[in-house]
Amino acid sequence: MSRKIEAPTVEILVIGNELLSGTTLDTNSHWLTKEVTQLGFIVKRKITIRDELDVISQTFKQMIGRRPGWIFSLGGLGPTFDDMTLRGLANALGRKMELNETAAKMLKERYRARSLLYGRKYARVTKASLKMATLPAGAIPLRNTRGSAPGVLIHHDGVRLISLPGVPREMKAIFREQVRPLLQSTPLRNERLERWLYVEGVTESRLAPKIDKTVKKYGERVYVKSHPFGFKKGKSVLKLQIIADSVNASGSKKLLDEVAERLTKSVSSLGGSAKWMKR
């Protein structure tokens, strides 16, 4: 149990002015974070930037330089002038943009289906729509069953880059249908378990040194976070979140039990009480 867990790491790049003006609440990256965490990956960093080509390309470069296992980008794959994620990515990788035949075929199929429903006017593949099939050289398009712009997968120097559209239903569909199976087939993942303790009668400040000591003892395998909930019936209320990481579930469960026992004793020694809670 003493070996360090090298769980696969993820960075997320969120692109779009609307996310930096308070117009749109970014629930996309929250959803993605939850999904990949549940699959045993660890999101190390999330960066939100505007639709500016230089900034996109520099940020991709810096992300690749930190060498996470996976980089996800969200947004900026559409046909309009401000959709510039893939150009930024191509610049960062030193690759050319080129029409991807597979992606073009996906687009044409999608437009044909649309024209059957809504009329021939909608079958036209315009220059602006072909932009969505113009990808960095060597990219693998990921079929979008809910919209036009395909997702994109690129392998680069051991880092896997996945670009998904910003429209939530499209992003989720591509993730579920194409990306999740890929992540599930990754051999080394983290088995993370989480439990919560409900603590009464001890303030966060007084418990802090005890938590500190416990976490230091277990190193990177255990994470404890205290969430203060003010006072109820004259008693300080805290919820303690305990997260344990191990390469298998039984290891994580053993860690959780040990840490919960230690913390329950600490709480008692300070005159409070602790019990498991559902959440």
Added chain:
Amino acid sequence: MSRKIEAPTVEILVIGNELLSGTTLDTNSHWLTKEVTQLGFIVKRKITIRDELDVISQTFKQMIGRRPGWIFSLGGLGPTFDDMTLRGLANALGRKMELNETAAKMLKERYRARSLLYGRKYARVTKASLKMATLPAGAIPLRNTRGSAPGVLIHHDGVRLISLPGVPREMKAIFREQVRPLLQSTPLRNERLERWLYVEGVTESRLAPKIDKTVKKYGERVYVKSHPFGFKKGKSVLKLQIIADSVNASGSKKLLDEVAERLTKSVSSLGGSAKWMKR
């Protein structure tokens, strides 16, 4: 109207493991983004990282290096071991951490008030609680009327750094009571106006080149984003968001009107229709 708008720029650093595991949806930074945008500031970038001292300090350093007008950090000001925002900031600035007398006084007042309500046990200022009054040298504490950890303001090389706690009610109270008046007293701000056009009968791809041309004509002063809403009654539906920036409201309104007229003509020329919409 041709001079470039140099609106004050903002970067936001969000700190906390819980925001990178899908546990907590980050509504704090969304709220802050909306507030500062409405006050005429432009959020250029938002970065979310884990509670890791080196990462915090490196990220602060990089942010300061980009020289925005303001840097906000959210989270990591509490008493526990994983609250390390201020240590990370002090490292980034090359300043020492020291007990701030004003902050210590704020804490003691807060604890005294708490003990009047809940008993003497809660009046004790422990070592862990004094951590919340230990700030980078030269920092100005910002009173927290809803919790223990004060906010922090630091002037450094022309950049203003503001650290706020992660608990939403505390973050919002400090912003409203202490930070907003500060931002409002900044002389040069941006007067941004926004309106929406409802467009029927033209797809995003076909309209894209026209939008592109309009936006290029107006440069940084105008931003147009098309939001596709699928098909209704056999017609493609788009909502066009037009944002205009100017140093005064009448300039922004004039821009909005001009751009809307151009786009309405473009839509007509493609066989569709456009009208103002409320939103």
